[in-house]
Amino acid sequence: MDDRKLKILSAVVDEYIVSGEPVGSKAIMAHVKASSATIRNEMAELEKQGYLEQPHTSAGRVPTYKGYRLYVDKLMEQNPLSEEEKNKLDSMLPDDFVTEKDLVESASLALAELTKCATVVANSTPKFSLISKVEVIPTGKRMYVILMITSNGEIKNKVCRLEFDLTNEQLEFFDNFVKQNLNGVPISEISDANMEKLTEAMGAYMMTLSPLVSEVLKMTKELDRSVSLNGQKNLLTCKDLDQTEIISFLDNEKELMAFIDSTFSGLNVMFSPENDGFVIHNSSMITAPFSKDGQMAGALGLIGPMRIDYAKFIPYLEYFTSRITDLISERDDDDNND
Template sequence: MDDRKLKILSAVVNEYIVTGEPVGSKAIMAHVKASSATIRNEMAELEKQGYLEQPHTSAGRIPTYKGYRLYVDQLMEQNQLTANEKKMLDSMIPQEYVTEEDLVNKASMALADLTKCAAVVANATPKFSLISKVEVIPTGKRMYVILMITSNGSIKNKVCRLEFDLSQDQLEFFDNFIKENLNGVPIDSLSDAYLEKLTEAMGTYMMTLSPLVSEIMKMTKEMSSVSIKGQSNLLTCKDFNQNEIISFLDNQKELKGFIDETFSGLHVMFSPERDGFVIHNSSIITAPFSKDGKTAGALGLIGPMRLDYAKFIPYLEYFTGKISEMISEKPQEQNKEDDENE
């Protein structure tokens, strides 16, 4: 493709991102030095090649997903964040949070509000991690804390209230049972069927200890889930069919499979590129974040194909970069404080 066609395609995408309306040759003349007739001919060629389409006979043209792909991969000039933009983004990222999960959830909500897209959050634990340790700690009358540690260093805890107090024999049995049946098991291999198998294997202890197994399974499912923030942004977007959005929000399993593929770096996907993706005319941008140099999860945006990629990609990368810094530095800062206290 020659340079003029590339410039025209880039101009069409940029105009359509802003207006949402088919782009005619006169609008392109402001960006490309050529006559209206020449631009029309070039746009017709781009349409034949599959980069543009004409929704109506008398209308201008809009990009196809093939046109967006070429634009994102080769033509887009990514914005450089200014000092003021960085300051604005810093003000949106929470400086106070209870857990790393709390930080990521609050940051994703802020990103959804900023971009008017839905923000998606996934962690890397299911794909890369095994269960290293599970411990049940009595904390009060009928109150127990379940502590879970994974091989990638993630720590999760959950308070469990039982209808009775457990004896020391029951706690010791459960401790040994978990070591034999859960330690070293990949988190993404756990299922409801595995839960039933574990429960049945406890024999006479099944009635008293099965609530603890249920809570452990809930914890692993929370680790493997993909959460979406700013769902209302999808429901109010005029580019989407609301029935498709409702169907997508009711069943997000297809999204998890895609997110698992994106932990290696920034990734942009358009709905026609993935068979069965229910939201037509959509795109997903994801970028990973890390903890102490290891992939910890991914943060992404879901919106229409006419997203402002040049603007939103730097936002997303800045957020994931800050999250990586914060979850990596906090333990180090805590260790420093402990050393000073000693």
């Protein structure tokens, strides 16, 4: 593709992102030095090549997802953030956060507010997360709630129904056993084999308390991958997207993790036509990773129509993930120096 076609395609995408209306040759003349007839011919050629499409015979053209892909990968010029914009983004993050989860959640809410898109937060395998606390709380006859808290702020609870009531002695033994064998252990080290060894180490208490150990193992596996959304209303009020598809998507948030896997290698822009399993047609998802101790710890992203301002929103996303990485590192350094 020659340089003029690339400039025309870029101009069509830029104009369409702003107006939401099919773009004609006259609008492109402000960006490309060529006659209206020449531009029309080039746009027709771009249509044949699959980068543009014409909604109506008499209308201008709009980008296809193939056009967006080339635009994002090769043509887009990102708008660098000014110091004023960086200060504004910083002000939307907490000065002091209790857990890393609080920090990432704040960034997710801020990104949703800025972009008017939905935002997604996903964690990678929590290699750095430790079990901080496991507690068993009796709630009724043979009913117990297991509460687990991790070092990165994750809180999980699970109801466990036993075939018998536990005595105070059994509960006290389990509490002490957990403190000695699980508190401070990385989630990544919790495996079926390790937990089986722990269960056997309970000796006479093994038969009665093994169901609780099994539930703790299940909870750690659930922690292994998690995903959450903010700004869902932004999707539901977006005229470019189908509400029925959005509702179906929101009912299956966990399936998002399959689309985020590639994010952990760097910034990723995904278009719905490229992924059959992504139920919201005419949509896009942009995700970027954040790190802890030099390794990927999770991802932050946004979901909206294909007609979003990539040049503006990608710098927002990259700045937030960069700040999350820096702030986590700064807090860890402060903790180590205390």
